[in-house]
Amino acid sequence: SWQFLLILFVFLKKAVMALTRFFCSSLQERQFYEEGKPFTCLDGSRTIPFDRVNDDYCDCEDGSDEPGTAACPNGSFHCTNAGFRPAFIPSSRINDGICDCCDTTDEYNSGAACQNTCRELGSKEREIMKEMAEIAKEGFLLKQQLIQEAKSGLEEKKAKLAEVQVSKKDLEDKLEALRTVKETAEQPEKEAKERHLKAWEDEKAAIRLEKDKAKMAEVFLELDDDADGFVSVADLLTHSELDPDSDGSFTEAEAQGLLGGVDKVDTAAFESVWNNIKEKYVSESNADIPAPVETPQEETREPVPENDSEQYPEEDIPEEEEDDDEEDEDEDPDDGDYKVSPVRISIRFMKDDHEFLFNLDLHFVCRNLEKEISFDFGPGAEFAYLYGQCYELSTSEYIYRLCPFNRVSQKPKYGGSETNLGSWGKWTGPEDNVYSLMKYEHGTGCWQGPNRSTTVKLTCGKETVVLSTSEPSRCEYLMEFTTPAVCQEPQSLYPDAHDHTEL
Numbered sequence: 001s002w003q004f005l006l007i008l009f010v011f012l013k014k015a016v017m018a019l020t021r022f023f024c025s026s027l028q029e030r031q032f033y034e035e036g037k038p039f040t041c042l043d044g045s046r047t048i049p050f051d052r053v054n055d056d057y058c059d060c061e062d063g064s065d066e067p068g069t070a071a072c073p074n075g076s077f078h079c080t081n082a083g084f085r086p087a088f089i090p091s092s093r094i095n096d097g098i099c100d101c102c103d104t105t106d107e108y109n110s111g112a113a114c115q116n117t118c119r120e121l122g123s124k125e126r127e128i129m130k131e132m133a134e135i136a137k138e139g140f141l142l143k144q145q146l147i148q149e150a151k152s153g154l155e156e157k158k159a160k161l162a163e164v165q166v167s168k169k170d171l172e173d174k175l176e177a178l179r180t181v182k183e184t185a186e187q188p189e190k191e192a193k194e195r196h197l198k199a200w201e202d203e204k205a206a207i208r209l210e211k212d213k214a215k216m217a218e219v220f221l222e223l224d225d226d227a228d229g230f231v232s233v234a235d236l237l238t239h240s241e242l243d244p245d246s247d248g249s250f251t252e253a254e255a256q257g258l259l260g261g262v263d264k265v266d267t268a269a270f271e272s273v274w275n276n277i278k279e280k281y282v283s284e285s286n287a288d289i290p291a292p293v294e295t296p297q298e299e300t301r302e303p304v305p306e307n308d309s310e311q312y313p314e315e316d317i318p319e320e321e322e323d324d325d326e327e328d329e330d331e332d333p334d335d336g337d338y339k340v341s342p343v344r345i346s347i348r349f350m351k352d353d354h355e356f357l358f359n360l361d362l363h364f365v366c367r368n369l370e371k372e373i374s375f376d377f378g379p380g381a382e383f384a385y386l387y388g389q390c391y392e393l394s395t396s397e398y399i400y401r402l403c404p405f406n407r408v409s410q411k412p413k414y415g416g417s418e419t420n421l422g423s424w425g426k427w428t429g430p431e432d433n434v435y436s437l438m439k440y441e442h443g444t445g446c447w448q449g450p451n452r453s454t455t456v457k458l459t460c461g462k463e464t465v466v467l468s469t470s471e472p473s474r475c476e477y478l479m480e481f482t483t484p485a486v487c488q489e490p491q492s493l494y495p496d497a498h499d500h501t502e503l
Contacts, residue, residue: 032064033050033053033067034050035050036050037050038050039052039053039065041059041060041061041062041064041065042060042062042064043060043061043062043064045060045061045062046059046060048060048065052065053065053066054066054067054068054069055069056069056070056071057071058071058072058073058075060072062074063075063076063091066091067091068094068108069091069094069095070091070092070093070094070095070096071091072091073091073092074091075090075091076088076089076090076091077089077090077091077093077094077101077106079100079101079102079103079105079106080101080103080105081101081102081103081118082103082118083103083118083119083121083122084102084103084118084119084121084122084125085122085125087101089101089106093106094106094107095107095108095109095110096110097110097111097112098112099112099114099115102116102117102118102121103116103118104116133490135460135461135462135487136460136487136488136489136490137490138462138484139460139461139462139484139487140484140487140488140489140490142462142484142487143382143484143485143486143487146382146384146385146484146485147380147381147382149384149385150377150380150381150382150384150385151380151381153381153384154373154381154384157369157372157373158373160369161366161369161370161373164365164366164369165366168366212278215278216270216271216274216278217267219274219277219278219281220267220270223235223236223239223277223281225238229266229267230264230265230266231259231264231265231270232259232263232264233252233255233256233259233263233264235264236250236255236258236259237250237252237255239281241280241281242255242258242277242280242281244257244258257276258273258276258277259273260272260273260276372387375387375405376427378435378485379435382485383404383435383483383485385485386404386405386464386483386485387404387405389403389404389464390402390403390406391403391404391464391465391466391481392466393466393467393468393469393479394413395413395469396413397412397413398410398411398412398413399411399412399413400421400466400469400479402456402466402479402481404424404438404456405424406423406424407420407421407422407423407424407440407443408420408421408422408440408443408454408456408477408479409421419443419444419452420443420444420452421440421443421444421452421453421454421477422439422440422441422442422443422451422452422453422454422477423440423441423442423443424438424440425438425439425440425441425442426439427439428455435458435485435486436457436458436486437455437456437457437458438455438456438458438481439453439454439455439456440453440454440455440456441453446474446475449474449475450475451475452475452476452477453475453476453477454476454477454478454479455476455477455478455479456479456480456481457478457479457480457481458481458482458483458485458486459480459481459482459483459486460482460483460484460486460487460488461482461483461484461487462484463482463484464481464482464483464484465481465482466479466480466481467480467481467482468480
């Protein structure tokens with residue numbers, strides 16, 4: 001009868017309400033919900049009678065007394081989701097007519113037509129996890145190969161570095177020895193040239209001195225108007241160009257000053273005052289000739305004296321010494337006085353230049369090997385195979401290029417210049433998985449913004465591929481990159497099945 005059905009409905013509703021007191025919280029928390037005993041809020045703020053649990057009124061500040069109702073805005077409901085993954089949803093979603101839990105427990109009293117999809121979802125997830133486990137297994141095997149190859153490669157690089165360092169040292173010693181021989185052989189030539197140059201300068205100075213004395217004697221005769229063997233104050237006053245201050249008034253006192261404070265000087269005394277006069281004196285024979293335009297100091301050149309010896313270039317070696325060199329070259333090599341010719345040394349050093357360049361190449365090889373050996377390629381150097389390689393991802397607009405441990409770049413697909421998205425910085429993963437993230441920094445600056453940078457997120461995969469690139473924040477890029485080098489042992493990827501069991 002209808003009375004029986006009504007009584008049955010009320011009974012079932014109470015039973016469901018009672019069950020929610022137990023099954024709307026996680027297994028870990030269910031121990032705190034014991035029917036018949038007072039309930040203490042999980043934050044310890046107060047204790048209430050158990051019949052006030054799930055009574056659709058929020059008594060606890062943390063909402064823990066209403067895990068099965070929407071009474072507390074900060075409460076949470078535990079979806080058991082047997083056959084799939086358990087989950088927590090906000091209490092506000094309980095009995096709101098929308099199925100949030102795959103086991104439909106969040107809509108126990110709303111009348112919503114929910115279907116339990118946990119087994120279907122669990123089956124799909126297990127297939128995905130199985131595939132991931134296979135990928136992880138194969139990836140981990142590849143990782144072990146990479147570690148072995150890196151170990152062998154590291155030993156080879158260390159041996160190569162030692163070999164190159166020895167060759168470099170040998171070449172440096174050889175070049176130093178040859179340099180010493182060359183300098184020793186060139187020393188006589190150098191000393192001869194220095195002697196020649198000194199004699200050359202001395203000869204030029206002597207010629208200049210003789211010319212100056214001849215000029216002084218000529219000027220003395222021109223200034224000695226009365227030919228009495230003296231140059232007097234009166235003689236000087238007839239040459240207004242000698243006025244020291246060029247003020248147009250050449251006085252006796254100024255003339256006397258040019259003569260060293262005396263009234264007249266003879267030829268011997270004239271030599272001591274010659275410097276006061278020679279710069280301003282205008283010869284009578286040149287009085288009507290305009291004064292030459294002053295030549296800038298840097299363009300002034302030494303006059304070429306009328307002397308055959310002045311015709312030799314400064315670099316020339318005297319004939320006597322050139323003859324000596326020829327005699328040295330003709331001497332018997334077995335002679336104790338045999339000297340290595342500078343010409344012979346120069347020819348030899350043409351060959352040595354190639355050795356120097358080869359030594360320079362060895363220097364760069366050493367530096368690159370040392371740099372590669374010092375890199376942090378992971379605990380087992382599993383990332384070493386990425387060094388010197390580049391990987392590209394093509395999108396509709398750009399081609400992204402990742403060169404691990406070097407740089408990241410972006411280039412327009414249909415023409416345009418390349419943009420640096422960052423140069424290698426460091427590993428930046430969390431402490432328990434530091435090799436999961438790479439940081440590339442100090443790229444090309446953005447317009448009125450920071451320098452571009454890229455974070456590369458590494459995930460386990462059988463292949464080494466750039467999966468995607470995005471720009472979560474302005475000028476900050478995120479790149480996903482798969483590599484077997486980050487694969488872990490499969491059993492460590494997934495918890496034991498018992499950890500997912502819910503009652």
